[in-house]
Amino acid sequence: MQTPDLSPDPSNPTPRSVAVLAGGIGGARFIRGLLHYLAVSEPGTEVTVIANTGDDIRLFGLQICPDLDSIMYTLGGGISEERGWGREGETFTIKDELAAYGAPPTWFGLGDRDTATHLVRTQMLSAGYPLSAVTEALCARWQPGVRLIPMSDDRVETHVVIDADEPGTKQAIHFQEWWIRHRAAVHAHEFVLIGAEDAKPAPGVIDAIRNADIVLLPPSNPVVSIGTILQIPGIREALRQTSAPVVGLSPIVGGAPVRGMADACLEAIGVATSAEAVARHYGARVASVPAGADGGGILDGWLVHDDTDSAAIANLTPLGITTRAVPLLMTDVDATAQMASAAMDLAREIMAART
Numbered sequence: 505m506q507t508p509d510l511s512p513d514p515s516n517p518t519p520r521s522v523a524v525l526a527g528g529i530g531g532a533r534f535i536r537g538l539l540h541y542l543a544v545s546e547p548g549t550e551v552t553v554i555a556n557t558g559d560d561i562r563l564f565g566l567q568i569c570p571d572l573d574s575i576m577y578t579l580g581g582g583i584s585e586e587r588g589w590g591r592e593g594e595t596f597t598i599k600d601e602l603a604a605y606g607a608p609p610t611w612f613g614l615g616d617r618d619t620a621t622h623l624v625r626t627q628m629l630s631a632g633y634p635l636s637a638v639t640e641a642l643c644a645r646w647q648p649g650v651r652l653i654p655m656s657d658d659r660v661e662t663h664v665v666i667d668a669d670e671p672g673t674k675q676a677i678h679f680q681e682w683w684i685r686h687r688a689a690v691h692a693h694e695f696v697l698i699g700a701e702d703a704k705p706a707p708g709v710i711d712a713i714r715n716a717d718i719v720l721l722p723p724s725n726p727v728v729s730i731g732t733i734l735q736i737p738g739i740r741e742a743l744r745q746t747s748a749p750v751v752g753l754s755p756i757v758g759g760a761p762v763r764g765m766a767d768a769c770l771e772a773i774g775v776a777t778s779a780e781a782v783a784r785h786y787g788a789r790v791a792s793v794p795a796g797a798d799g800g801g802i803l804d805g806w807l808v809h810d811d812t813d814s815a816a817i818a819n820l821t822p823l824g825i826t827t828r829a830v831p832l833l834m835t836d837v838d839a840t841a842q843m844a845s846a847a848m849d850l851a852r853e854i855m856a857a858r859t
């Protein structure tokens with residue numbers, strides 16, 4: 505295998521802080537590659553990760569934060585590499601015992617090791633600590649090498665509107681039930697982020713975006729990970745106003761998600777499953793006409809997969825989204841570090857073009 509060239513472009517200044525908006529597995533794996541790239545090529549750079557908490561669910565009295573945990577375990581070396589979520593060496597005795605009682609839900613993969621995390625989190629939340637402080641406390645064990653902040657300390661949950669049994673009626677179920685139990689195979693009419701309107705960004709979120717030298721959007725789910733974070737009042741505005749370039753990486757390669765069911769999420773919001781359509785949905789930051797109904801675009805730069813999606817370059821760049829095609833498959837840490845390197849280079853190129 506070729507040794508990756510991780511050296512930064514010497515003509516460009518080195519950034520000191522990077523802010524990343526992230527979902528679970530896609531976000532976590534990308535950040536692991538980013539940290540690898542930074543350690544080799546730009547040591548000293550601080551990374552702040554703003555994580556989606558719309559997937560959070562309370563089960564059996566436990567507050568479960570799947571995306572925060574995926575990031576914490578992946579960066580802290582505790583993740584199950586085969587599954588991509590949860591702890592390595594996990595056992596499921598508690599889940600089996602709950603099923604033996606017939607205690608629903610039986611579809612959630614509640615691991616024994618993982619449960620210790622949920623117990624500590626729930627105990628601290630019950631004692632009055634905000635989720636951001638609890639996350640910081642959990643990270644004292646995992647040492648993820650980033651500052652990990654939930655998007656909000658307020659409880660917000662993604663629910664999915666689907667058809668109810670009675671013809672012509674609808675019902676809303678928790679995102680996790682739709683995703684895990686139904687494998688996203690039940691048609692989603694709409695995603696509703698319950699509690700979003702009144703939610704505030706967690707302490708440090710807005711400052712991290714405003715003060716960042718570069719903002720990155722990993723190849724996370726554009727609807728139920730990044731899209732959710734953007735619904736917290738103030739976050740989209742901060743992205744539009746920051747002086748940092750905002751560069752994203754496509755989670756869609758060759759018209760399909762690399763992993764998971766993001767196509768079902770995109771279909772529900774009327775966006776085609778393509779790297780180009782996702783960038784158009786995010787919108788260009790420079791556009792004076794707001795993209796969609798959401799109050800303005802957020803992207804300066806966009807990376808698409810080189811073998812399949814390079815046609816997007818000619819279509820997106822004139823819109824104000826500087827687009828490049830590079831390999832975007834996170835097959836291992838080195839390949840992912842190369843993606844991070846390309847994203848950082850594009851951000852610096854965009855910064856240099858401004859002056």
Ligand code: GDP
Pocket residue numbers: 526527528529530531532571574723724725726728729730753754755756757760761762763764765766832833834835
């Ligand atoms: P989740 O919360 O665990 O679903 O994770 P994220 O929202 O952070 O990321 C999910 C997205 O990651 C999916 O839409 C995948 O298509 C994308 N993804 C996973 N692996 C890869 C990869 O190797 N390359 C790219 N480009 N996207 C990936």
Ligand code: CA
Pocket residue numbers: 527528529556559570571728729
């Ligand atoms: Ca998630």
